[in-house]
Amino acid sequence: MESWLKISLLLCTFGFLRELRPSEPFVTEYLAGDWRNLTSEQVYQEVYPFGTYSVLSQLVIVFLITDLVRYKPVIVLSAIAGILMFIILIWTKTILWLQIAQIFYGTFTAAEVAYYTYMYAKVDKERYQVVTGHTRAAILSGKFLGGLLAQILVSTDSLNFRQLHFLSLSTQLISLPVALILPQVPRSLYFYAAKQAPMIENGTQTPKESENGEQLAKFSLKNAGQLLWFHLVSSYTNPVVLQWSVWWALATCGQVQVISYIQFLWKEVAPDHLSTYNGGVEALATLLGAIGAFVAGFLNSNKRRSTYMLINSICAALLGGLLIWSSYSSNVWVTYVIYVIFSAIFFFIITVAGAIVAENLVEDSFGLVFGINMLVALILQTILTIIVVEPNTGYGLGPRDQYLVYGSYFKIATSANI
Known part of the structure; x- marks a missing residue:
């Protein structure tokens, strides 16, 4: 077996275990259930917003540290954060401890950038498409199996919602030694770059190499700053990248908010306020979402950007309508079906949108641009959380009213280009 394939399989094993968290579909039922003396309102108003703020505050720092320490330490940190998060969720009961758990959730989520960028620093460019497929397949497989396993165990009364968290803790514990045996990365994109910042030669920008023709790969703070600035300016002065990045950030903000609070809507609508089919729904949503992404991967969307902007905006407006329908529905199965369609x-x-952005970027700027786009999305999500969810600074809306707002957001914000 070739070296790059061994590394890819090892990293994908970590990614699969990282996402194999059967507790996720029922975490709201657990936190607002019989194991704690908390209401749903306390959980979504006093606990979940901490997760949003935690991811936002850590994303930029983690992105730069990931490049500085060359990926592997951040992957290990991700596993440790996941372990600590589930330990707190299982063995503590107060709101304060749940808020602390959300801090580790922020680390766990922000550190995902290391998982996706590790392979690009470790394998040759001709393998990028293959390893991208591997890493995303591992993530989706873990999510799908986690949801399916959770549904089977809950439906057969084999495990309760709290016991599912022990399974999630186990997968995080197993992922840690996998992360530890990942090979070190000798270079990174910025601080240990193989190329120096581009120089102007005969009107074109070219990377500077060492005198013997070999690419440089040593620590340089100055070169890192120059590369970061070059990638930032060259990317966002491109009107195509800027337009689609704005659309991507707006859409991602809405989607993250929808999936963050969807279990509260299910619990609100479900008979006896107990949603027991979340696992199967999450598994199906992951599967259809993967199919949707797979189909989009075959489209030559960059050559028909105007057409696809129209299609995307119409679809976003449709998603807004579906979310508004969910907010008024009194049937949990309707909200389940709408969520699956929404994901697909x-x-x-x-x-x-991501493919169009990627195809119009300068070489090696993919990670930076999508990191900045995600940062913008999280800033928007934070503003939305403060206004919609927080009772002290905003309106403190209930689940139904929240999804009325999210539906309106999708119809207005991401369909503005129609």
């Missing part, structure tokens, strides 16, 4: 359509249109 969203991952199709977001893949189209």
Whole structure:
């Protein structure tokens, strides 16, 4: 077996275990259930916003540290954060401890950038498309199996919602030694770059190499700053990149908010306020979302950007309508079906947008641009959380009213280009 394939399989094993968290579909039922003396309102108003703020505050720092320490330490940190998060969720009961758990959730989520960028620093460019497929397949497989396993265990009364968290803790514990045996990366994109910042030669920008023709790969703070600035300016002065990045950030903000609070809507609508089919729904949503992204990957969307902007915006307006329907529905199965349709359509249109952005970027700026786009999305999500969810600074809306707002957001914000 070739070296790059061994590394890819090892990293994908970590990614699969990282996402194999059967507790996720029922975490709201657990936190607002019989194991704690907390209401749903306390959980979504006093606990979940901490997760949003934690991811936002850590994303930029983690992105730069990831490049500085060359990926592997951040992957290990991700595993440790996941372990600590589930330990707190299982063995503590107060709101304060749940808020602390959300800090580790922020680390766990922000550190995902290391998983996706590790392979690009470790394998040759001709393998990028293959390893991208591997890493995303591992993530989706873990999510799908986690949801399916959770549904089987809950439906057969084999495990309760709290016991599912022990399974999630186990997968995080197993992922840690996998992360530890990942090979070190000798270079990174910025601080240990193989190329120096581009120089102007005969009107074109070219990377500077060492005198013997070999690419440089040593620590340089100055070169890192120059590369970061070059990638930033060259990317966002491109009107195509800027337009689609704005659309991508707006859409991602809405989607993250929808999936963050969807379990509260299910619990609100479900008979006896107990939603027991979340696992199967999450598994199906992951599967159809993967199919949507897979189909979008075959489209030559960059050559018909105006057409696909129209399609994406119409689809976003449709998603807004579906979310508004959910907010008024009194049938939990309707909200389940709408969520599955939402996932399938969203991952199709977001893949189209991501592909167009990627195809118009300068070489090696992919990670920076999508990191900045995600940062913008999280800033928007934070503003939305403060206004919609927080009772002290905003309106403190209940689940139904929240999804009325999210539906309106999708119809207005991401369909503005129609």
